[in-house]
Amino acid sequence: MPVNFPELIKLKRDGGELSLADIHAFVQGVKSADIQESQIGAMLMAIWQKGMSDEETLALTKAMMNSGEVFVWPEEWLVVDKHSTGGVGDKVSLPLAPALAACGCKVPMISGRGLAHTGGTLDKLESIPGFEVNQSVEQVKQILQDVGCCIVGQTETLVPADRVLYALRDATSTVESIPLITGSIISKKGAEGLSALVLDVKFGRAALYKDLDSARHLAQSLVTVGNRLGVKTGAVLSRMDAPIGRCVGNAVEVCEALECLKGRGPDDLTELVTALGGYLLWISGHCHSLETGKIEITQKLKNGDALKKFQAMLVAQGVPADVAHSLCSDATNNFQYMKKAAHQTELKVPQDGTVLEIDGLALAQVLHKLGAGRTKSGEKIDHSVGAELLVDIGQWVMKGQTWIRIHHNSTELSTHQRSDLQTALVIGSSNRYKIESRVAEFIYPK
Ligand code: URA
Numbered sequence: 001m002p003v004n005f006p007e008l009i010k011l012k013r014d015g016g017e018l019s020l021a022d023i024h025a026f027v028q029g030v031k032s033a034d035i036q037e038s039q040i041g042a043m044l045m046a047i048w049q050k051g052m053s054d055e056e057t058l059a060l061t062k063a064m065m066n067s068g069e070v071f072v073w074p075e076e077w078l079v080v081d082k083h084s085t086g087g088v089g090d091k092v093s094l095p096l097a098p099a100l101a102a103c104g105c106k107v108p109m110i111s112g113r114g115l116a117h118t119g120g121t122l123d124k125l126e127s128i129p130g131f132e133v134n135q136s137v138e139q140v141k142q143i144l145q146d147v148g149c150c151i152v153g154q155t156e157t158l159v160p161a162d163r164v165l166y167a168l169r170d171a172t173s174t175v176e177s178i179p180l181i182t183g184s185i186i187s188k189k190g191a192e193g194l195s196a197l198v199l200d201v202k203f204g205r206a207a208l209y210k211d212l213d214s215a216r217h218l219a220q221s222l223v224t225v226g227n228r229l230g231v232k233t234g235a236v237l238s239r240m241d242a243p244i245g246r247c248v249g250n251a252v253e254v255c256e257a258l259e260c261l262k263g264r265g266p267d268d269l270t271e272l273v274t275a276l277g278g279y280l281l282w283i284s285g286h287c288h289s290l291e292t293g294k295i296e297i298t299q300k301l302k303n304g305d306a307l308k309k310f311q312a313m314l315v316a317q318g319v320p321a322d323v324a325h326s327l328c329s330d331a332t333n334n335f336q337y338m339k340k341a342a343h344q345t346e347l348k349v350p351q352d353g354t355v356l357e358i359d360g361l362a363l364a365q366v367l368h369k370l371g372a373g374r375t376k377s378g379e380k381i382d383h384s385v386g387a388e389l390l391v392d393i394g395q396w397v398m399k400g401q402t403w404i405r406i407h408h409n410s411t412e413l414s415t416h417q418r419s420d421l422q423t424a425l426v427i428g429s430s431n432r433y434k435i436e437s438r439v440a441e442f443i444y445p446k
Pocket of ligand 1: 085180181182184185
């Protein structure tokens, strides 16, 4: 019997619970285009308004995952990954994937591109000459076999239903729905064939969720569904007000990630890499506690093993061997291999005091306008645009001191851009300032 989609929409619209068969039929309809776009939009809005039970969210996630290919790896591999809900200056994946590979894990990291103020890992990596994010399943398998990690774009065959649903969620203002976000993220991670997954769910001014409670709510849904899908899943709730590290952009963030891989990255970046990596090593069963996991990741960053894996990954993904070698050599000024912006403009601190805040959102919005980000998917971006922060939160600064260097290709920053940037810097008079750690809370697998 053909599925009666209007009846399913009515059921959800009126607050009823969809059965497993209903949800399967809906996702199949999306995949095979048997359902009209208007009906998909109406169902998305009904889900947005009425929500879904845990059972429904799990059924949606499973149906989405099975709408395409599901990777199967050799049984002896410990296959792990991380997903972040997106932030400003978030280059954590770049050191984390090779650090985990250096611990013996396999990391088939499928990443995305930046949209609006958040940067994308693929865009960052594409600022390295030759880096190829498009790899076939066979190539991914070979790189995992030879190197242990890769960072690639989504293949055509993985979760095709999400591509349709995601575009229609965007068009129908139904993106911010916990069951829909859970289905979208966990179906793709489930299709990667993971043993364990850690989610970095961010909260704060520059994050999707502004407060800890709503981030926790999302994290709990992701963790519940991930575990019920058979992937050992945990989450870290992390603060996202100021940018992570001191660099924001694409090429500049790769340079900072390389510093982290050389054991001398900024404290907050290193904290996130060790916390997320250590947590993953623990929940995956690789080690017996969070602390031992963190120690192992720290060692791999300090002893050069993670850096060697990163270098091998670059070569496996198309970067000429001499470029990869130079980028990863200790003495290199990394900028020499990256495309440079034509201009650098430095802004000055307006008064003596302590740096209380650096507003990551305001900074990212200016960089976006200068070409570092995209407004619509598919748009080209300028990898050389970015910012280097020259002061830290909690630091005492003096009037006239340089606090930020902007790399740009437009001849001059406009008055507006300068004033938006200056309002991103908040100076106060207190000289006692407690720097909060990035990690606020762990959500354990259940
Ligand atoms: N990332 C995804 O892949 N899907 C969402 O719905 C939100 C973030």
